[in-house]
Amino acid sequence: MTDKIAVIDDDEVYQMIISRYIEKSGAFRLAEYYQFPKEALKYYSDNKENLPSVMLLDINMPLMDGWQFLEALQAQFPEIYDHTKIYIVTSSIAFSDKERFENFPKLAGFLSKPLNVEKLKEIGDNQK
Template identity: 45%
Template sequence: MKKSVCIIDDDEIYQKIVSKMVERSGSFSEAKYFTQSIQALDYLKNEGSLTEIVLLDINMPQMDGWQLLREISENQPAIFQQTSIYIVSSSIAESDREKAKMFPALKGFITKPITISKLKEVAENKA
């Protein structure tokens, strides 16, 4: 069964590339795209039960990915129970991987660029 995915990343070019990859993977029934964490958080609060996978960038303006994860952890923990959240970042800093461990509900940390095969793994819960 195909899953729904939500991509949260402020880079519009990356979003266009990933949208093509999501389409080509054939693994997702629906995809939502957000360039701002605040909008994504609002969506997840209100319609999050419809989203099975979130691919979250950590370096964004206004509210970064870490702040979004803290907000979910503190005020919307049910989102973690119904949605598999993965960090997808260009960061290669070990400190970011260590920081990710502070959120045990995260399903993984994926280094950009993401690939079609990695999207398929995520959709099949193998990543």
């Protein structure tokens, strides 16, 4: 079991579904959910010691998209990838998103929604 997973996704229905899958996977001790990337940035800025071991990040969000969030997160925490595995999780089929993923070589993966319990267990197992 890993420490903590964070889900940053503006879709409330998806958050409800993924929270059930995370619980069923048993792969994470704690889970936190953010509907707004700026809210997550503020929390981590104020609580630097509470960065998650895994982050599932949507890229298509209003106000601040996932790519903007990543840039801000990296600027604020240059060593973020030393303790947090960040996965892009998206329903996007845009080739440009996959190309942009290549600009972030330290990302742990580019995953398609919806995730399932087995995939979450695999992500959790990769943290050990």
